[in-house]
Amino acid sequence: MDVFYNNVSKESLIYLGVTLFCLIFLYWATSIVLKRLGKNPKYLLPSGSFRKLAIPLILIFLSVILRMNALRDVLNLEESGFWFKKASTLLFILAMTWLVIALLKIVKKVVIGNYDIGEADNLKARKIYTQFTILERIIIFIVIVLAMGLALMSFEEIREIGLSIFASAGVAGIIIGFSAQKFIGTILAGIQIAIAQPIKLDDVVIVEGEWGRIEEITLTYVVVAIWDKRRLIVPTPYFIEKPFQNWTKTSSAILGTVFLYVDYKVPFDKLREELTRVLKNTELWDREVNVLQVTESKPNYVEVRALMSAKDSPTAWDLRVHVREKLIVYLQENYPESIARTRVLLQQPERNEDET
Numbered sequence: 001m002d003v004f005y006n007n008v009s010k011e012s013l014i015y016l017g018v019t020l021f022c023l024i025f026l027y028w029a030t031s032i033v034l035k036r037l038g039k040n041p042k043y044l045l046p047s048g049s050f051r052k053l054a055i056p057l058i059l060i061f062l063s064v065i066l067r068m069n070a071l072r073d074v075l076n077l078e079e080s081g082f083w084f085k086k087a088s089t090l091l092f093i094l095a096m097t098w099l100v101i102a103l104l105k106i107v108k109k110v111v112i113g114n115y116d117i118g119e120a121d122n123l124k125a126r127k128i129y130t131q132f133t134i135l136e137r138i139i140i141f142i143v144i145v146l147a148m149g150l151a152l153m154s155f156e157e158i159r160e161i162g163l164s165i166f167a168s169a170g171v172a173g174i175i176i177g178f179s180a181q182k183f184i185g186t187i188l189a190g191i192q193i194a195i196a197q198p199i200k201l202d203d204v205v206i207v208e209g210e211w212g213r214i215e216e217i218t219l220t221y222v223v224v225a226i227w228d229k230r231r232l233i234v235p236t237p238y239f240i241e242k243p244f245q246n247w248t249k250t251s252s253a254i255l256g257t258v259f260l261y262v263d264y265k266v267p268f269d270k271l272r273e274e275l276t277r278v279l280k281n282t283e284l285w286d287r288e289v290n291v292l293q294v295t296e297s298k299p300n301y302v303e304v305r306a307l308m309s310a311k312d313s314p315t316a317w318d319l320r321v322h323v324r325e326k327l328i329v330y331l332q333e334n335y336p337e338s339i340a341r342t343r344v345l346l347q348q349p350e351r352n353e354d355e356t
Contacts (some may be wrong), residue, residue, distance in 0.1 A: 004243035052102045059095035061278050063088045089154050097147040108132045128202040134194035189236040190219035204313040206245035256316035258306040258324045266338035276305050278326045285320035286311050
């Protein structure tokens with residue numbers, strides 16, 4: 001018996017040693033390939049890619065070793081085979097989940113690295129970043145749910161309970177469906193935003209009367225950074241079901257308007273020349289639109305609209321403030337009589353002949 005036991009142990013040791021050698025070689029080859037791809041400008045993987053994959057790869061290799069009969073034979077733990085196999089299954093599910101999530105983050109970093117979201121005209125970059133951010137969270141959510149389901153179903157007792165629940169889930173399914181309707185609708189709205197993109201990260205929007213930028217998009221809510229540093233938390237279905245303003249849907253460039261209410265004596269040509277001079281002397285103007293029009297006339301004043309363009313909405317706001325101030329100062333200094341005023345006509349009452 002001792003001779004037989006020694007032969008089995010030697011054979012198990014050989015199998016275990018060969019397996020360890022193959023796994024170590026595979027780990028080494030993977031590290032070499034990923035590091036070379038990281039140095040190749042054609043691929044240029046982000047730094048630290050292999051470090052993110054190293055731990056899940058080691059766990060996968062460890063799960064393979066735990067499942068080997070040779071390991072239990074060497075350790076003389078044949079009676080614990082069930083627990084070794086169960087630990088191997090759970091460890092493999094955990095490692096694969098970790099590996100998929102790590103690969104997803106690396107792919108996202110590679111794709112987004114080709115676009116600069118800090119540029120002035122960053123429309124395409126914001127589209128890609130928004131899609132990958134939302135889809136990444138959706139995929140991670142699905143992967144984790146599937147991993148938890150596989151882990152639970154690996155236990156026979158839980159699998160039988162699950163089958164019995166599925167068999168009697170008619171009424172319960174309907175009740176749960178109605179209860180989860182709002183949650184499911186919210187998740188679907190997040191997916192729809194990722195695909196249709198009514199909003200993107202860094203979009204300038206007006207929501208509930210507030211002006212701000214889209215700061216974060218999740219599956220269930222959107223964070224709008226208000227101009228005064230407040231944060232507006234909006235459920236994702238809002239951007240599917242209700243109207244809102246998106247100032248940067250197709251381009252970051254925007255038109256700004258300045259309204260002046262002046263007297264009928266204002267010289268429009270001079271005011272138009274002054275607007276051109278003010279715009280040419282500021283870097284806020286993008287040299288695209290420069291228009292001054294009379295848009296309304298009332299008994300007491302004339303409405304004049306100055307229209308100008310800027311590269312984005314914050315710049316347009318600063319440009320409007322600047323132009324409004326300069327035009328008012330110009331009228332005060334050069335044409336004070338052109339400032340809108342209220343005229344009152346006084347008539348002297350007629351005198352009777354007796355009074356004279």
